[in-house]
Amino acid sequence: MRMMMQISIPVEAGNKAARTGAFGPSFQKILDGLKPEAAYFTTGASGERGGFIVFDLKDTSHIPAVAEPFFLAFNARVNFFPVMNAQDLANAAPGIEKAVKEHSKAASA
Numbered sequence: 888m889r890m891m892m893q894i895s896i897p898v899e900a901g902n903k904a905a906r907t908g909a910f911g912p913s914f915q916k917i918l919d920g921l922k923p924e925a926a927y928f929t930t931g932a933s934g935e936r937g938g939f940i941v942f943d944l945k946d947t948s949h950i951p952a953v954a955e956p957f958f959l960a961f962n963a964r965v966n967f968f969p970v971m972n973a974q975d976l977a978n979a980a981p982g983i984e985k986a987v988k989e990h991s992k993a994a995s996a
Contacts, residue, residue, distance in 0.1 A: 888944050891940070892939050895964040896937065896957075896962070897935055900962040913956075917956045917957065923940045924941045925940070926941070927939045931959070
């Protein structure tokens with residue numbers, strides 16, 4: 888399942904990792920394990936370091952193993968969102984149409 892993970896790294900934890908030289912190598916090791924489809928980095932709503940990483944989650948039981956390295960290395964906050972690309976959405980069209988037909992009748996009754 889294509890998953891987008893949002894990470895937020897508290898300023899203090901990020902600064903400590905940067906000062907010790909651990910930030911880059913730790914982050915790269917985590918990314919190497921995830922083999923992301925895409926990774927984008929930005930600042931969070933509160934000005935902390937953050938990013939969005941899109942990767943394939945084989946099973947939901949893997950969520951703790953994916954999140955734990957970010958917790959341990961950076962005291963990060965992590966959120967997971969299932970996402971689709973344009974082709975996935977196109978493939979979903981028949982199911983969407985069926986749901987609209989079935990549930991529009993119930994909603995208008």
